[in-house]
Each structure stands twice: as structure tokens, then as C-alpha cells.
Amino acid sequence: MIRDITIGQYYNVESKLHSLDPRMKLNAVLVFIISVFFIKSYVGYFIASLFLLFCIKLSNVPIRYIVRGLKSIVFLLFLSVFLNLFFTEGRVLFSYSFFVITYEGLDVAVKMMLRLIILILFSSLLTLTTTPMELTDGIDYNLSFFKIFKIPVSDIALMMSIALRFIPILIEEVDKIMKAQISRGVRFDDKNLIKKVKAYIPILVPIFVSAFRRSNDLAIAMESRCYIDSDNRTKLNPLAYKKSDYLAYSFLFVYLITIILVCRL
Amino acid sequence: MDNSLNSQENIIEINNLNFSINIFDDDENIKNEIILKDINLSVKKGEFLCLIGRNGSGKSTLAKILNGINLPTSGTVKVMSISTTDEKKIIDIRKNLGIVFQNPDNQIVSSIVEEEIAFGLENIQVETSEMRKRVDYVLKYMGLYKYKKQSPNKLSGGQKQKLALASVVAMLPQIIVLDEPTAMLDPKARKEFIDLIIKLNREKNITIILITHFMEEVIFADRVVLLDKGEIKKIATPKEIFTDSILEKYGMTFPFPIRVKNKLNQFGYNINNNVITTDDLIYAL
Numbered sequence: 001m002i003r004d005i006t007i008g009q010y011y012n013v014e015s016k017l018h019s020l021d022p023r024m025k026l027n028a029v030l031v032f033i034i035s036v037f038f039i040k041s042y043v044g045y046f047i048a049s050l051f052l053l054f055c056i057k058l059s060n061v062p063i064r065y066i067v068r069g070l071k072s073i074v075f076l077l078f079l080s081v082f083l084n085l086f087f088t089e090g091r092v093l094f095s096y097s098f099f100v101i102t103y104e105g106l107d108v109a110v111k112m113m114l115r116l117i118i119l120i121l122f123s124s125l126l127t128l129t130t131t132p133m134e135l136t137d138g139i140d141y142n143l144s145f146f147k148i149f150k151i152p153v154s155d156i157a158l159m160m161s162i163a164l165r166f167i168p169i170l171i172e173e174v175d176k177i178m179k180a181q182i183s184r185g186v187r188f189d190d191k192n193l194i195k196k197v198k199a200y201i202p203i204l205v206p207i208f209v210s211a212f213r214r215s216n217d218l219a220i221a222m223e224s225r226c227y228i229d230s231d232n233r234t235k236l237n238p239l240a241y242k243k244s245d246y247l248a249y250s251f252l253f254v255y256l257i258t259i260i261l262v263c264r265l
Numbered sequence: 266m267d268n269s270l271n272s273q274e275n276i277i278e279i280n281n282l283n284f285s286i287n288i289f290d291d292d293e294n295i296k297n298e299i300i301l302k303d304i305n306l307s308v309k310k311g312e313f314l315c316l317i318g319r320n321g322s323g324k325s326t327l328a329k330i331l332n333g334i335n336l337p338t339s340g341t342v343k344v345m346s347i348s349t350t351d352e353k354k355i356i357d358i359r360k361n362l363g364i365v366f367q368n369p370d371n372q373i374v375s376s377i378v379e380e381e382i383a384f385g386l387e388n389i390q391v392e393t394s395e396m397r398k399r400v401d402y403v404l405k406y407m408g409l410y411k412y413k414k415q416s417p418n419k420l421s422g423g424q425k426q427k428l429a430l431a432s433v434v435a436m437l438p439q440i441i442v443l444d445e446p447t448a449m450l451d452p453k454a455r456k457e458f459i460d461l462i463i464k465l466n467r468e469k470n471i472t473i474i475l476i477t478h479f480m481e482e483v484i485f486a487d488r489v490v491l492l493d494k495g496e497i498k499k500i501a502t503p504k505e506i507f508t509d510s511i512l513e514k515y516g517m518t519f520p521f522p523i524r525v526k527n528k529l530n531q532f533g534y535n536i537n538n539n540v541i542t543t544d545d546l547i548y549a550l
């Protein structure tokens with residue numbers, strides 16, 4: 001069923017990482033990303049990788065599944081390795097006609113690759129263990145200090161959560177209209193790009209019309225249920241830190257100290 | 266809020282209501298179109314009222330006038346003695362008058378069933394512990410408890426509409442307005458839903474205003490209001506409405522047992538006019 005699709009890549013199992021507070025996980029990703037940018041030595045990368053592997057172990061998500069996230073950046077990975085490897089000046093390690101690989105080039109290329117892989121794996125761990133709803137909630141709390149700059153963080157969070165609810169409904173609608181068009185002989189698999197684009201126009205128009213109608217109905221329904229603005233609302237399930245979250249924070253702190261010590265060496 | 270309304274008092278009072286909008290006509294000129302005209306209606310606490318009329322007669326517009334989404338062009342609308350034009354008190358009206366709309370998909374806000382029920386309560390800043398109690402109570406009362414952590418997208422049409430009703434019930438309203446709530450349900454889900462409404466009306470003494478095209482649902486009402494082209498054509502009991510030719514004049518059909526009765530009477534039977542439900546008919550035969 002189309003309505004069962006999961007948005008994002010949430011991996012539905014139970015684990016220590018899954019049950020952590022989304023605010024904690026968001027903060028951890030932020031701290032980790034920053035820490036990785038300060039790492040200069042291989043020992044540092046080793047420690048970061050250990051930390052990453054430990055988190056993966058805690059998440060109960062199969063490694064195979066996590067590594068799939070790298071597919072999307074394979075090209076970027078190759079490009080950066082290629083550029084660093086061949087265009088860094090320094091002591092020559094190996095040369096063949098105009099290909100020159102230097103010690104420094106190899107060093108930079110390997111470190112760059114490690115950095116990218118570690119970052120991608122760690123941040124996909126966040127989306128694998130946190131539902132989009134939890135993420136929205138976490139963002140709402142974590143970014144609430146932006147409210148002093150008059151940025152409507154809560155409104156944006158509410159918009160995100162409404163979008164999450166309506167995406168499957170709209171996808172189903174697209175599917176229905178596409179099937180109706182296919183049964184009338186419209187082809188969506190045409191090789192000719194212009195014909196293909198033309199085939200999609202009769203789908204987009206009704207979808208837009210329907211989305212506008214739906215949003216109008218929803219706005220009226222929300223107002224009828226006393227909605228005024230997103231700021232002065234109580235919550236059924238307010239986020240609350242548990243013991244495990246404090247444990248995770250201390251663990252993150254230990255990791256951070258280790259990295260700082262290593263980098264100063 | 267004063268909840269001790271005497272049952273003799275009118276919980277809703279509409280006086281000389283007119284409602285019109287400006288629209289563009291075919292020649293792109295602005296034209297004033299009258300949608301509701303000279304509406305006078307009062308509803309008593311605990312009453313079960315049905316609002317019928319053909320497409321475009323202004324039923325939905327009237328529903329949205331009751332909670333101040335649409336404001337009267339002239340005339341007054343008072344809900345629990347508060348005028349819908351009183352901006353400071355409009356939330357008090359909306360707390361006490363909930364609306365369930367036709368399409369459940371377009372009125373459900375949250376991606377989790379229990380949070381959907383909590384949406385209105387969050388808006389009026391009910392405390393978390395009190396909110397938890399109310400949400401769990403309503404989930405059980407409406408038979409939705411086992412779905413509380415699920416996504417509404419996975420519910421059936423009937424369950425979704427129950428969820429929409431549950432979210433309104435959680436606000437502990439005095440009045441619930443339902444705008445064709447069963448239009449998208451199958452016969453079984455429709456019966457279940459109507460039974461729920463009747464239960465709410467009888468057990469909790471909630472005033473019900475049901476907008477519907479199904480005459481079978483009208484039978485349960487205390488009074489029926491027939492609307493046509495924005496005007497009230499008749500206010501009567503279901504019995505009176507079903508023994509009058511006015512229904513067919515304004516484009517509606519009688520419920521099945523009454524059609525059978527009328528046909529039989531044409532063929533010389535003499536079945537009395539009290540027959541409304543199928544059971545009555547069988548008994549009379």
C-alpha cells in the first residue's frame with residue numbers, strides 16, 4: 001500500500017539509540033560534525049571511527065543498511081579523492097607520464113575520504129533511528145532560541161509535521177491520476193523527454209488544485225479547533241530528558257575531550 | 266464559562282441573519298451573491314437538529330457561521346449568549362461548538378492518532394496531565410484506543426471520521442455540528458457513526474446539528490430544518506416532514522420505508538402516517 005510508505009529512512013527496530021531524546025541526538029550530530037572538522041591526525045580519525053562503530057552497534061541497524069547511505073555520495077567521494085590525489089604538490093611518491101602522486105596528496109585524499117564517510121554515516125544514523133515526527137519535535141525545541149530573532153520556529157515545525165501527514169495522501173492521489181491517464185493511453189515511460197514532460201502536466205494541474213483545496217479545508221478545520229498560533233500551546237507528549245540521555249551526553253563529552261587531547265598532541 | 270445553562274434556554278440563537286459574498290460573475294464584474302437570507306433559528310440545549318437541503322443551499326456556509334469562521338453580513342448569531350462577532354470571546358465559542366467536516370483526510374492535522382485528539386486541547390493550553398486523562402478517556406469512549414500510536418493514514422474511512430469526531434469530543438463541547446460526516450462512509454460505517462452521535466446526544470446531552478443528505482439519518486432528529494437557496498423553508502419534526510410533499514418539492518426523496526408506505530397507500534392500502542422506520546412499517550403490515 002502506498003500509504004504505508006515511510007518518509008525519510010527510519011529503520012523501525014528498538015534500540016538504545018532509538019529511544020534517546022531527539023534533542024540529544026541532534027546535538028550529538030552537531031558536536032560530532034564539528035569535532036570531525038578539527039581532527040588532523042590518523043589517531044583522531046581512529047577515535048572518531050570507534051565512536052561511530054560503537055553508536056552503530058547501539059542502534060541495532062544492520063551495517064549493510066547504513067552503508068547504503070553512502071551510495072548517494074559515491075561520485076562526490078571519487079571526485080574529492082581524485083582532485084586531492086593528483087593536484088596536491090609535494091614530495092613525489094609515484095609518477096607515470098603526467099600522473100604525479102605525492103605523499104601529501106595521498107595523505108589529504110585519504111583523510112578527506114575518511115572525513116566524508118564518517119560524517120555521512122553518523123548523520124544517517126540520526127535519520128535511521130529517529131522518526132520524522134520526533135525530528136520535527138526536536139528541531140522545534142532545539143531551535144527555539146531563534147525565536148528571539150522573530151523566526152517562527154514553532155510554525156515551521158508545525159508546517160513540517162503537516163507536510164509529513166499530507167505527503168502520503170498526495171502521493172496516493174498522484175498514483176490514482178497516473179493510473180487513470182495510463183488507462184487512457186498516456187505513456188509515462190516515453191523515451192522522448194518532451195513527450196514525457198508533457199505527459200506529466202495533466203497530472204500536476206489537478207494535484208495542485210486538490211492540494212489548494214485541501215489546505216483551505218485544513219486551515220478552516222484548524223481554526224475551528226481553536227488554533228491561533230504555534231507558540232502558546234501545551235503538549236500532550238512534551239520532550240523530557242531521561243537518565244539514558246544524560247548518560248549519552250556524558251559519553252559524548254568524554255569523546256569530545258579525547259578528541260581535543262588527541263588533536264593537541 | 267457558564268455551563269449551567271437551563272435546558273429551556275436557547276443555546277444557539279440566530280436572528281435575521283443574512284450572509285452574502287462578493288464574487289466575479291461571467292463577465293468578470295464583481296457581483297454580490299446572497300448565500301443566506303433572513304435566517305431565524307433557535308436551538309435548545311440537548312436538541313438533535315437535522316439540517317437538510319439540496320447542493321448549494323447554504324448548509325455548510327451556515328455551519329461555518331455558527332463558529333465565527335464566516336461572519337454575518339447582517340443580523341446576529343449567538344452561541345451560549347456570546348455573539349460570533351465578539352473577537353475576544355470567539356475561542357469560547359469554538360471550545361463549546363465543535364465542527365466535524367465531510368472529508369476526514371482534510372481535517373486531520375497530526376500523524377499520530379492520540380496527538381490528533383490532543384490538537385485542540387493543546388491549542389487551548391490544557392495541562393499535560395489533564396490532557397493525557399482526557400485523550401485516553403475519549404480514545405476508549407470512541408473505540409479507538411488500540412490505534413492510539415498509529416498514523417491516521419492507516420485507519421479506514423469510518424475510523425478516520427470517528428477520529429475527527431473524537432478530537433471534537435475531547436474539547437468537551439456543548440454543541441457538535443456535523444457537516445455531512447457520513448458522505449464518504451459505507452453503509453455499515455455510516456450506521457456505526459450515527460449510533461455514536463445518538464449516544465453522545467443522549468448520554469452526554471450534547472446538542473447535535475447534523476447536516477445530511479441521507480433521509481434515513483433524519484429520522485433520529487428532534488427537529489428538521491429544510492434549507493433551500495439560502496432560505497429556511499420549513500422547520501418541523503421528522504414525522505411532519507415525511508408526511509409533507511415539501512420534501513420532494515425541494516429535491517429530496519423520502520426514506521425507504523416511507524416510500525414503500527406511500528406506494529402501498531397508492532395501491533389502496535391504508536397504512537397510517539406514523540410509520541417512519543423499517544420496524545414501524547413491518548409492524549403496520
Ligand SMILES: Nc1ncnc2c1ncn2[C@@H]1O[C@H](COP(=O)(O)OP(=O)(O)OP(=O)(O)O)[C@@H](O)[C@H]1O
Pocket residue numbers: 286288300318319320321322323324325326327
Ligand atoms: N468561498 C466561496 N466562494 C464562492 N462561492 C461560495 C463560497 N462559499 C460558498 N459559496 C456558494 O454558496 C452557496 C452555498 O454553498 P454551501 O457550501 O453552503 O452549500 P451546501 O448546502 O453545503 O451544499 P452541499 O450540499 O453541496 O454541501 C453555493 O452556491 C456556493 O457556490
Ligand SMILES: [Mg+2]
Pocket residue numbers: 324325326444
Ligand atoms: Mg456542504
